[in-house]
Structures are given as structure tokens and as C-alpha cells.
Amino acid sequence: MTTPIPSRPAGTCPRALAGPVRVGAGLAAATALALPLAGLGSVLAPSAPAAAAPTGASTVVISEVESDNGEPGDWVELANTGADAVDVSGWAMKDDKDDRTWTIPAGTVIEPGAFLVLDEESSSNPTGFDFGLGKADQVRLYLADGTTLVDEVAWTQPAATTLSVCGDQVLTANPITRGEANDCTPPSDTEDPEAPEGPVEPVAAGVVINEVVSDGGIPDDWVELVNPTDAPVDISGWYVLDEDDTKDPSVIVDGTVLQPGEFFVIERDELGFGLGKGDQARLFLPDGTLVDRAAWPAGTHATPSLARCPDGTGDFQLSAAATQGTANNCAAALVISEVRSQGEDFVEIRNDGTDTVDAGGFAIKDDDDTHTYTIPAGTVIAPGAHLLVTGDQLGFGLGGADSARLFAPDGALISTVSWTEHVAPSLGLCEGEYAAQATATPGAANDCVQPDPAAPLPTTGDARVTDQAGEWAEDLSGLDLQILEDGQQILWASNNDAGQVSRLVRAEDGTWVQSEGWPTGGKPSRFPDGTGTPDAEGISAGADGAVYISVERDNDAGGTSRNAVLRLDPAAAGDELVAKTEWDLTALLPATGANAGLEAIEVVPATAMTHLGEVPAGAEACAFVALEATGDVYAVALLPDGQAHLVATMETRLAGVMALDYDPGLNRLWAFCDEVCDGESVQFELSAATVEASARIARAKGLPNVANEGVAVAPAGTCTDGDLEAWFADDADTDGHSLRGVLLTGLECEVPAPPADGDDDADDGADGDSGQSGGQPGEQPGAGDRSATTDRSASTERTASTDRAGTARPGLARTGTDALPVAMAALALLASGGVLLRRTKVGPQG
Structure with a gap:
């Protein structure tokens, strides 16, 4: 039979x-x-x-x-x-x-x-x-x-x-x-x-099931076979089923031969069915003869995996870590429990066993076998304890698409975790599955509480194209809005590939066009010596009349990182903007790849950093900058002679930060990711005693999930009837357009009054004449893109503009009457006292 x-x-x-x-x-x-x-x-x-x-x-x-x-x-x-x-x-x-x-x-x-x-x-x-x-x-x-x-x-x-x-x-x-x-x-x-009752017993056929993962292992459910014999075994036509005979089996393709000791993995999409709690994986010959069975108890999953120890011949047991396609984790109960690959890298090892383990001689590698860190002799890990290995100890960096692997002294792989992009704030093991952590916990128990789903921005749901087709090609990256004393709005934009800077004004139809005297695509920028092509990723208008750009390299030497801030005079004569000052932050900030450096900048008053740390006296400007590689924001003081001081590091828990926006009326900083994070963002309430990232905010409804690397949000002072405009720069020029606008709606328009005299927060800025040039700390509006200052550009044209009661206000028209409800308590988008839900505390740094 x-x-x-x-x-x-x-x-x-x-x-x-x-x-x-x-x-x-x-x-x-x-x-x-x-x-x-x-x-x-x-x-x-x-x-x-x-x-x-x-x-x-x-x-x-x-x-x-x-x-x-x-x-x-x-x-x-x-x-x-x-x-x-x-x-x-x-x-x-x-x-x-x-x-x-x-x-x-x-x-x-x-x-x-x-x-x-x-x-x-x-x-x-x-x-x-x-x-x-x-x-x-x-x-x-x-x-x-x-x-x-x-x-x-x-x-x-x-x-x-x-x-x-x-x-x-x-x-x-x-x-x-x-x-x-x-x-x-x-x-x-x-x-x-005379046949015995009960389940059919397996028939020895050489190849056996060696390891099984159910319930979302990495990657998902899978079944691993191994050939423990000393001869090749042809497994063509063999098939795998779970406990349900009515399902379609997963059949191994013709010509599949396992050599002695070779592993063979059947992935979830090849299985065609999932493995559940109290399930089993069964291996059959083509004629239906049962070869092997791996079963796990009712109500439980095979996680991290159900594995034979030793491989191919031992009994099945729950392992400390899944080891797909390699020898099972039978050497020790050690497992990689948490990894961070951006900012300050680390690998954390945990002892999931009941006995103390001597970890001396165990090795950590990334996806390159030549990158090896060997744990020193005499290092012991108690049951349930953690061993933290920092990036400095590793001696090699963990990349955006990489892995961390733990090897026993005999070379057996006992734990591994891989990722295809940076995960913020860390990747941790929770209930047998690696997932993004709510908070990085190096050397301590993982924070397995998953972040709440991002709350959406309240918008009309419409996104309007606000540039001319084909005007920018690709690489429009930075945006910043400046409001002049006469109320005119200037939108500054930067093109990272060409290093060009644009001064844009509103046309009658609400689109943005180059100011008079500014060429299509903008004016090229140069380093202070008049050479190079700065990779202008971010842009910010300062209260001193200057425009600041953040660059990550000189595109004329594209393979070398050069994380710098350049100060440009937009009113300078000539066809090019040669930087007046360069602040090279390469040594001040974490090391990055040449194309993963400074992505954004916002120039702010010194008072914006009151609760972050001390701003040195004599600072020429203060700014927030963001690194793509780390996803973190850095508060920096720009000192004379190109010197700079790091005031604080602000963790966003986003995989990357591509744009920043500061509102001086609310003293709030907004950090945006691009399509890598599905356009999510976070906010920092800079007036809070403890400054930390807010809950994640989802991309504006109707805005395509594209490479939005620049964002400019109108200041809260321009909010009317709950509406506020915002613009996004698409680096990929999707559908031939790089600039789109949305209308935020249903917002609280009231701007908090400034602190009264004698308030503790009124004079927390830097001493002396620190802050931006032209006034005392706290007197400057700070980010010139929000300031009521006179632009020194030769062009002073204005476009027609009236208030919402008028009829000729160019820009984004509010469409429809189904504005999203004000479900923004968690975000407090434009209300004072935003809710701060995360535990990452920002402190001063040296």
C-alpha cells in the first residue's frame, strides 16, 4: 500500500x-x-x-x-x-x-x-x-x-x-x-x-528534515533538508506537506541532488502553505512514502526554529536561533539579540540557556568573512545576560544592506540576522523574530513594544504640481520658504547634482518660477576657493540674508565624503554663488559614505537649542543638520573661521532623514524621511524640558510616495481657517515634475505667545552676542525662511496675493469640503505642547 x-x-x-x-x-x-x-x-x-x-x-x-x-x-x-x-x-x-x-x-x-x-x-x-x-x-x-x-x-x-x-x-x-x-x-x-494502528512510521531514505521555522521566521516559514549520508541522494519529485493532507504539496524539482552534508531550503513561497501552531512538516518520496516528520506541540510555533542536534541525526529541539542553510545552533545557547547598523553600531549577544557560557573564541562577522571580531578569552555570559560589542570593538562598520553572524570557536554558525536597509533605532529579537525596536537598548533587554502606527497628516487629500514640466529634470533636493517684510514668499531650492541654487517666486497660477535674473535651474554654487560642484542636498535661508546649503561631497570628486555647510550670498554679483564660509563637519559627525552624508539643514536662533546643550559664545550661526546614513539630527553651532561645535545628537528612529523644517513661532523642528520610510516624519518640541522625537507621522494623503528630499511648510503664523501650505521636492522628477504642494487642513492656527519677562525660558540662549549675526540671542527670528526680514537679493518682485477673504490668492486652492477631522492630538501638529511619546532622551555632547 x-x-x-x-x-x-x-x-x-x-x-x-x-x-x-x-x-x-x-x-x-x-x-x-x-x-x-x-x-x-x-x-x-x-x-x-x-x-x-x-x-x-x-x-x-x-x-x-x-x-x-x-x-x-x-x-x-x-x-x-x-x-x-x-x-x-x-x-x-x-x-x-x-x-x-x-x-x-x-x-x-x-x-x-x-x-x-x-x-x-x-x-x-x-x-x-x-x-x-x-x-x-x-x-x-x-x-x-x-x-x-x-x-x-x-x-x-x-x-x-x-x-x-x-x-x-x-x-x-x-x-x-x-x-x-x-x-x-x-x-x-x-x-x-494485522497492520498496526497509529501513524505511518517514516522510511529511511538518506535525506531528512533538519530544521523548520514557523510563524514569521527570517525569512518567513521554511523547511530545511540535509543529507547526512556519505553518498549523493537524488530528491527529484520528493515533496513536503504540513499536517493537512488536503493541501497541495511542495514538490522538489527534477534534477535536485544533495551531496553528502549538503543543506536544501524550501522557502515560504515554494512551500505554498504556511506552518502554524502545533503543526508539522513531513517529507515524502514521489510515491507517497513518508520519509521524515518534524512536529511541534499544540499552541506553540517552531520559533526561533525546530532543529536537529546534532545535524541530520539528532532529536528535534527548539533552537536559540534559526540557521537557515547552515549547521544548526547546537553549540551553545548564545544568540544575536540586537543590532544597530547606523550611528553608533553595535551587536548584542544574549545567553538564552540555563547555564553560564564561556564566549571566549566566538566570532562576530558581517556579510564579509574577512571582517571578524573574536570575543576575548575569559568572557562569560550568565543565563539571560547580554554581551554588548560596540562598533569600535568590532573594527568594521555595519552597512545598510548587511548581516551580523555569530560563529562558535569551531567555525559553526550559530546565529545570524540580515537586513536590506538600515533599521531604526535597532533590529532586535522578540519572540523568535527580528523586528525594528521601539527604542535601542544596547546591553539590556529589548524594547519589544512595537511603535504605534503612524498617524496621518490632516490634508485635503490632494497634491498639486507646482512646477513646469521638465523644468528640473532630476535631483531637486532642498527646499526652504522665506517670507519677506512685505509679505512676499520666496521658495529657495537646491539641486544636488548640479550644485545649483534657485530663488523661486509665485506665478499667477500658483506655480513657482525663477526670480527675475535667475536662470532656469538656478545659479551654480562653488566652494570658497571658487572651485568644485557642491552636492547641495539641503538649503536654508538665514536671518542674516545669507543662504546656507548642506553638502555631502564635491561632485567633482564624488567618491570622497565632504560633509559641510556653505554660506552663500544670494545678492552677490555674477552668475555663480561662491561660498563666503565653509564649515567642514566631516570629522565632527559620524563617518558616512560619500553619498550618504548631510541631507538637510535648518538655520535657527540659538534659543532653539536651549534645552539641548550649551551654544559657545561668538557662534556665527546655529543649525540643525541631518545625516542620511544615521537618520539622526545634529544640533551644531557654526563658529568663526570655519570651526563648529556639536551641541546635541537627536535620534529620530527613522531609517533616514532627508529634509528638515523649523517653525520659530512654535519652536518646533520637523524631520522628514523619503520613500525609504514611506514618507513618514517626526517632530521635536524644542521648548520641552526633554527634547525627543514625537510619534511617527504618516505621509500626507494624496502625496505620492516618491523621493521627497526637500520639504517647506509655511509657518504657523500664516495659518488661516485651519489651513496651511506645504511643498515637497521630488528628487526623482516623477512624471516630469519635481515640485508638489499639499494643503494641511483642520489645524489649530493659534501661535503660542512668547515667554513673558522673567519666564525661565526667556533667556536660556547663549551668552553674549552668540546666535546669528545682527542681534542678540532670542531677538532673531532665526530661520530666515520664516523671518520677517528684507531679502538682499536684487530681485524684489511680488506676485498677486490676498488673504483668504480675497479672490486672487495664488497657490494651493482648498478643494472639497471633506477636510480630514482633527485627529491630531497625538501629533499636536500646530498646537502648543506637542505630545512626546518616545523615551530617547537628547543630552548635550562635547
Whole structure:
């Protein structure tokens, strides 16, 4: 007897190795039957007929098929199940190819209850059907018109005997009954009475199941096989099932041979089914013989994995870490519990066992075998304790697409975690699965509470194109809005590839165009010596009339990192903007790749940093800058002679920060990610005693999830009727446009009053004349993009603008009346006292 190949539910598409399918008007559709592990043959439910046969022909069915070179060859048996004779002359038979058609000879009649066997053409039977039946094929019976389907049987592998139709079932291992009634005796009546009860025991066949992961392992559910023998084993056609015999099995492709000691992994998408709690993974030979079984208790998952120890021969046990495609974690109960690959890298090791482990000699590697850190001798980890290995100790950096691997002293891989992009704030092991942590916890228990879903920005849901088609090509990156004393709005923009700076004004239709005297694409910028092409990623207008750009490299030497801030005079004569000052922050900030450095800048008053740290006296300007590689924001004081001081590091928990926006009226900094984070952002309430990132804010509804690397939000003081404008620069120039605007709506427009005299926060700025040039700390509006200052640019044109009561206000028109509700308590987008939900505390740094 053979183990049946499980059937599939009626109406589903058969997968490889799915059993035969019966289709016909003479058979009722039925549900798939789940069989015990032992039985006469595979039982399958017929699917619905492709076309109903006419009355008088519906009694003729395909009753048995030989498709594997039987005696005298392939053959098909028809049966007349009705009470009247049926003339089948001229009826057509086809296999799975429509061009293979054979016509039943004239004068062929099947009497009631009789059988007709149609043989394959041979030397002894030259009039038989002239095509062979394959191992994966079908037989279709049509009326003489060649289009009306009478019956059909399909299969994807040869049967053990024949394909035998029994009522609404098709069996694959029944006795051969050519030209006679099929033997449809139930399996229980033919089983050996001496056969033992209980599940079928596996049969040794060389290859075994070695490791299994269920419930979202990395990557997802999977089954690993291994060949523990000293000879190659061909596993072509072997298949894997979970505990459910009715599912379509996962079949191993032809030509798969496992060499001695070789592993073979069947991924989740290859399995075709998930592995659940209290489930099992079973391995079968092509004929249905059970080879191996791995089962785990009811109510539990195989996580981190269920693994044999030792490999291939030992008993199954829950491992400390999954080791897909490599030796199982049998050496120790050590596991990589947390990793950070941006900012200050670290790898954390945890002892999940019940005994103290000597970790001396264990090695940590990334995805490069030449990058190795060996844990010093004598290092012991108590049960449940952690060992923290910092980036400085590792001696190599962890990249955006990388891995961390832990090896035993004998070279066995015992724990591994991989990622395809930086994960902020860290990647940690929680309930057997690696996931982004709510907070990085180096050297301590992981923070496995997942962040709340990002709350959406309240918008009208519309995003309007606000530039001319093809004006920018690609690489528009930085944006900053400046409001002049006369109320005119200037939008500053930077192009990172060409190093160009643009001064934009509103046109009558609300789009942004170059100011008079500014060329299309903007003016090229240069380093102070007049050379180079600064990679101008971010831009900010200062209260001193200057424009500041953040650059990550000189594009003329693109392979070298040069994280710098340049101060430009936009009113300077000439066609180029040569920097007056350069602050090189490369040594001050974490090291980055040449194309992963400074992405954004916001120049602010010194008072914006009151709760972050001390701003040195004499600072020429203060700014927030952001690094793409770390996703962090850095408060820096820009000192004379190109010197700079790091005031604080502000963790965003975003995978990257591409844009910053500061509102002086609210003393709030907004940090934006691009499509890498689905356009999410966070805010920092700079007046709070403890400054930390807010809950994540989702991308504005209607704004495409593209490379929005620049953001400019109108200041809260311009909010009218709950509406506020914002613009986004698309570095990829999607659909030929780089600049889009949205209307934030349903907002609280009231701006908090400044601190009264004597308030503790009124004079917390730097001493002396620190802060931006031209006034005392706290007197400057700070970010010139929000200031009521006079722009020194030669162009002073204005476009038509009225308040919301007027009729000629160019810009983003509010459309529709279904403005999103004010569900922004958690964000407090434009209200004072924003809610701060995360625990990452920002402190001063030296």
C-alpha cells in the first residue's frame, strides 16, 4: 500500500504533484477528502465541468486511465453508466494539447453498463489514438462537434497503478481493472487486519528534515533538508506537506541532488502553505512514502526554529536561533539579540540557556568573512545576560544592506540576522523574530513594544504640481520658504547634482518660477576657493540674508565624503554663488559614505537649542543638520573661521532623514524621511524640558510616495481657517515634475505667545552676542525662511496675493469640503505642547 498524494479542493488550480482531477457532467462536484496516512490511493474531488454534455451523452464517462506505458501501452477506458446504448462514433479525444485530437471510429457503440477501452496506436493496433499520454497530462472527451466537453481527467504525475474513477473520487493506487468495473472497495475493507494502528512510521531514505521555522521566521516559514549520508541522494519529485493532507504539496524539482552534508531550503513561497501552531512538516518520496516528520506541540510555533542536534541525526529541539542553510545552533545557547547598523553600531549577544557560557573564541562577522571580531578569552555570559560589542570593538562598520553572524570557536554558525536597509533605532529579537525596536537598548533587554502606527497628516487629500514640466529634470533636493517684510514668499531650492541654487517666486497660477535674473535651474554654487560642484542636498535661508546649503561631497570628486555647510550670498554679483564660509563637519559627525552624508539643514536662533546643550559664545550661526546614513539630527553651532561645535545628537528612529523644517513661532523642528520610510516624519518640541522625537507621522494623503528630499511648510503664523501650505521636492522628477504642494487642513492656527519677562525660558540662549549675526540671542527670528526680514537679493518682485477673504490668492486652492477631522492630538501638529511619546532622551555632547 502507498501513502496517498493529498487531493485539492474543487475549483482550485492544481499545483505540481497535485493528484488527478475528474471533470464531467456525469459526476457531482464534491469537496476534497482528507485521507489517513495509509490507504489504497489518492482521492481527489472533481472540479466543475468545463461544459455540460447534452442529454443522452452525459452517461458516458472516463472510468480508468493508464498513462505510464502499461499493457499493451497507454489506454483510456470509457463507461456507459446509463440505461441506454450510446453511439460515440466521431467523438473526439484529446490530451492536454488541442492539436492532438483523435476521433473514435464510426460504428462504435457502448451498451448500457458496458466499458470501451481505447488503446494507444501500436504495430498490433494501428487504428488506436496516435498520441501518448505523459506523466503530467490529461484526457478530454468531446462530442463529435469537437467543442462540447463530455468528461476530463487530469494528473500531474503518474499513478502507482492507474487513474481509477470511483464515484466522485479518482484513485491512483487501485487494482487495475481494464475493461471491467473498478474495484472501489473502501480502504478500511482491504487493509491488512494485522497492520498496526497509529501513524505511518517514516522510511529511511538518506535525506531528512533538519530544521523548520514557523510563524514569521527570517525569512518567513521554511523547511530545511540535509543529507547526512556519505553518498549523493537524488530528491527529484520528493515533496513536503504540513499536517493537512488536503493541501497541495511542495514538490522538489527534477534534477535536485544533495551531496553528502549538503543543506536544501524550501522557502515560504515554494512551500505554498504556511506552518502554524502545533503543526508539522513531513517529507515524502514521489510515491507517497513518508520519509521524515518534524512536529511541534499544540499552541506553540517552531520559533526561533525546530532543529536537529546534532545535524541530520539528532532529536528535534527548539533552537536559540534559526540557521537557515547552515549547521544548526547546537553549540551553545548564545544568540544575536540586537543590532544597530547606523550611528553608533553595535551587536548584542544574549545567553538564552540555563547555564553560564564561556564566549571566549566566538566570532562576530558581517556579510564579509574577512571582517571578524573574536570575543576575548575569559568572557562569560550568565543565563539571560547580554554581551554588548560596540562598533569600535568590532573594527568594521555595519552597512545598510548587511548581516551580523555569530560563529562558535569551531567555525559553526550559530546565529545570524540580515537586513536590506538600515533599521531604526535597532533590529532586535522578540519572540523568535527580528523586528525594528521601539527604542535601542544596547546591553539590556529589548524594547519589544512595537511603535504605534503612524498617524496621518490632516490634508485635503490632494497634491498639486507646482512646477513646469521638465523644468528640473532630476535631483531637486532642498527646499526652504522665506517670507519677506512685505509679505512676499520666496521658495529657495537646491539641486544636488548640479550644485545649483534657485530663488523661486509665485506665478499667477500658483506655480513657482525663477526670480527675475535667475536662470532656469538656478545659479551654480562653488566652494570658497571658487572651485568644485557642491552636492547641495539641503538649503536654508538665514536671518542674516545669507543662504546656507548642506553638502555631502564635491561632485567633482564624488567618491570622497565632504560633509559641510556653505554660506552663500544670494545678492552677490555674477552668475555663480561662491561660498563666503565653509564649515567642514566631516570629522565632527559620524563617518558616512560619500553619498550618504548631510541631507538637510535648518538655520535657527540659538534659543532653539536651549534645552539641548550649551551654544559657545561668538557662534556665527546655529543649525540643525541631518545625516542620511544615521537618520539622526545634529544640533551644531557654526563658529568663526570655519570651526563648529556639536551641541546635541537627536535620534529620530527613522531609517533616514532627508529634509528638515523649523517653525520659530512654535519652536518646533520637523524631520522628514523619503520613500525609504514611506514618507513618514517626526517632530521635536524644542521648548520641552526633554527634547525627543514625537510619534511617527504618516505621509500626507494624496502625496505620492516618491523621493521627497526637500520639504517647506509655511509657518504657523500664516495659518488661516485651519489651513496651511506645504511643498515637497521630488528628487526623482516623477512624471516630469519635481515640485508638489499639499494643503494641511483642520489645524489649530493659534501661535503660542512668547515667554513673558522673567519666564525661565526667556533667556536660556547663549551668552553674549552668540546666535546669528545682527542681534542678540532670542531677538532673531532665526530661520530666515520664516523671518520677517528684507531679502538682499536684487530681485524684489511680488506676485498677486490676498488673504483668504480675497479672490486672487495664488497657490494651493482648498478643494472639497471633506477636510480630514482633527485627529491630531497625538501629533499636536500646530498646537502648543506637542505630545512626546518616545523615551530617547537628547543630552548635550562635547
